[in-house]
Amino acid sequence: MTGIIIVIGFVIAGVLTGLNVIIPYSYSQYIAVAILACLDSVFGAFSANIEKKFRMSTFLSGFFGNAIIAMFLVYIGSKLNVEIYLAAVIVFGSRLLNNFSTIRREFIERLDNKKNELKNEKKNKKEEKKITESKVEEES
Amino acid sequence: MTNKKELNEEKEVVEENGEKKKLFKEKVVEFFKKYSIISYTVIGIALFFLSMLLTAQMKTISNTEEVIAGKREAQLADELLTLQQEYEALKDKYSASEKIVEEYKNNSSTNDALINSMKKEIENLSTLAGTTDLKGEGIIITLTDGTKNAAEVDSNSLVHDSDVLTVVNELKAAGAEAISVNDQRIISTSAIRCVGPVIQVNYQKVATPIVIKAIGNAQYLESAMNIKNGIVDLLKGTAGIGITVSRENEVTIPKYDGVLSFRTAVESN
Numbered sequence: 001m002t003g004i005i006i007v008i009g010f011v012i013a014g015v016l017t018g019l020n021v022i023i024p025y026s027y028s029q030y031i032a033v034a035i036l037a038c039l040d041s042v043f044g045a046f047s048a049n050i051e052k053k054f055r056m057s058t059f060l061s062g063f064f065g066n067a068i069i070a071m072f073l074v075y076i077g078s079k080l081n082v083e084i085y086l087a088a089v090i091v092f093g094s095r096l097l098n099n100f101s102t103i104r105r106e107f108i109e110r111l112d113n114k115k116n117e118l119k120n121e122k123k124n125k126k127e128e129k130k131i132t133e134s135k136v137e138e139e140s
Numbered sequence: 141m142t143n144k145k146e147l148n149e150e151k152e153v154v155e156e157n158g159e160k161k162k163l164f165k166e167k168v169v170e171f172f173k174k175y176s177i178i179s180y181t182v183i184g185i186a187l188f189f190l191s192m193l194l195t196a197q198m199k200t201i202s203n204t205e206e207v208i209a210g211k212r213e214a215q216l217a218d219e220l221l222t223l224q225q226e227y228e229a230l231k232d233k234y235s236a237s238e239k240i241v242e243e244y245k246n247n248s249s250t251n252d253a254l255i256n257s258m259k260k261e262i263e264n265l266s267t268l269a270g271t272t273d274l275k276g277e278g279i280i281i282t283l284t285d286g287t288k289n290a291a292e293v294d295s296n297s298l299v300h301d302s303d304v305l306t307v308v309n310e311l312k313a314a315g316a317e318a319i320s321v322n323d324q325r326i327i328s329t330s331a332i333r334c335v336g337p338v339i340q341v342n343y344q345k346v347a348t349p350i351v352i353k354a355i356g357n358a359q360y361l362e363s364a365m366n367i368k369n370g371i372v373d374l375l376k377g378t379a380g381i382g383i384t385v386s387r388e389n390e391v392t393i394p395k396y397d398g399v400l401s402f403r404t405a406v407e408s409n
Contacts, residue, residue: 003180010184011191018195031197038190045183056179063186 030071033085033092037066040092043099050106066092234399270327270396274318278355278391279362281307283375284382285348297380299348301334304341307352308332310371314364316354318393322346325396342398358387 023031041062048054070088077084171177245259266272283304286297308326311319319326324341326332331340338345354361365372365385375381 003176006177006180007184007187010181010188014188014191015195017188018192019199021192021196023196023200025200028197028200031193035190035193035197038186038193042187042190056182060182060186063190 029085030074033070033074033088034067036089036092036096037070038063040096040099041066043096043103047099047102047106050103231397269400270318270325271400273392273395274355275390275392276317276355277358277387277389278316278353279358279365280386280388280391281311281352281354281365282382282384282386283307283348283350283352286380286382299339299350299381301332301339303375303381304339304350304352305332306374307365307371310364311352311354311356311361314356314361316356316361318355320353320393322351323394325394327396327400329400342396344397353391353393355391355393358389362387 041059044062045054045059048059070085070092073088074085245262263272267274283299285299304321308319308321321332321341324330324344324346326341330342333340335345338347339350340346362385364370372383372385375383
């Protein structure tokens with residue numbers, strides 16, 4: 001719980017500072033690609049956490065490194081007049097969707113498992129009841 | 141003795157405090173480890189950056205209206221505005237200095253025959269160069285886009301730069317002495333060309349209706365225009381452009397608006 005509260009606090013602080021930060025329009029493309037890279041690594045962290053493969057070092061290096069490389073691609077693209085940043089957009093976008101799909105599958109599997117457990121419990125209870133009833137009948 | 145005792149007591153107190161501090165530190169470390177606060181704060185810092193960038197970006201995008209138009213166009217529009225302002229300022233400067241030149245001309249001793257002849261020559265040359273307002277008999281030609289139905293409008297029924305150019309050329313051939321297109325004086329270096337949806341004359345935009353004024357023998361000019369299979373027939377017939385030619389007893393043509401200067405060409409002897 002405390003961890004979630006801390007994270008939410010940081011997010012709120014980020015939103016508040018973001019409202020007071022002014023980014024010049026000419027840099028907005030860089031920021032947009034960086035945001036995509038960051039979002040990708042956050043989703044990646046979620047899916048890794050669900051699969052219990054989460055490592056802080058990979059998350060942090062991916063978070064900042066991907067953003068910086070994506071910005072660098074935008075810069076090079078603007079210098080060469082080739083829209084290389086599209087590569088970053090496509091790759092990060094597809095990875096984001098992949099990560100989301102793994103998260104979704106994992107959750108659905110967990111739900112199914114729970115349902116099965118509930119069904120099994122019900123079945124067991126019914127069987128127990130039958131057994132007890134038959135026992136009672138036998139006794140009578 | 142008492143001093144020593146006090147010292148010992150102090151030491152003990154210090155030790156106790158140290159133990160307490162140690163305990164506090166250990167407690168903090170335990171607390172941190174229990175809830176893994178450090179890792180959460182690290183993740184939190186990362187998310188802090190992410191959310192900050194997101195909100196800032198959204199704000200800038202919503203603030204900028206030219207998002208669709210694109211950055212380049214906005215830059216060009218800014219450039220155009222500044223250039224226009226510069227142009228206005230330079231024009232004012234030019235007219236002011238021209239006035240000074242005029243004053244010099246008038247003040248210089250009028251008795252001197254040489255100066256008189258030079259003045260005449262200057263006037264003559266400036267008339268030829270197109271730096272003076274002129275008036276005299278001539279004709280006024282008005283070109284308008286064809287008035288067909290909106291569905292039928294094709295590019296042929298619009299006034300093109302080539303149409304204007306042929307009219308001007310025909311006028312010159314018929315002996316016109318001074319020509320202006322929408323009050324842009326045609327001089328020796330004037331260009332008439334197509335720039336996107338408008339026509340440019342002397343680097344100034346010109347739009348329909350295009351009024352072409354010409355000074356010269358009005359009868360010659362008019363008949364040169366209205367001759368069978370001439371320019372009027374051509375434009376009216378095939379293209380459907382609206383063209384009217386009117387004879388005037390007095391046509392005034394403004395002087396050339398820009399600066400006349402030769403940068404590369406020099407007199408060869």
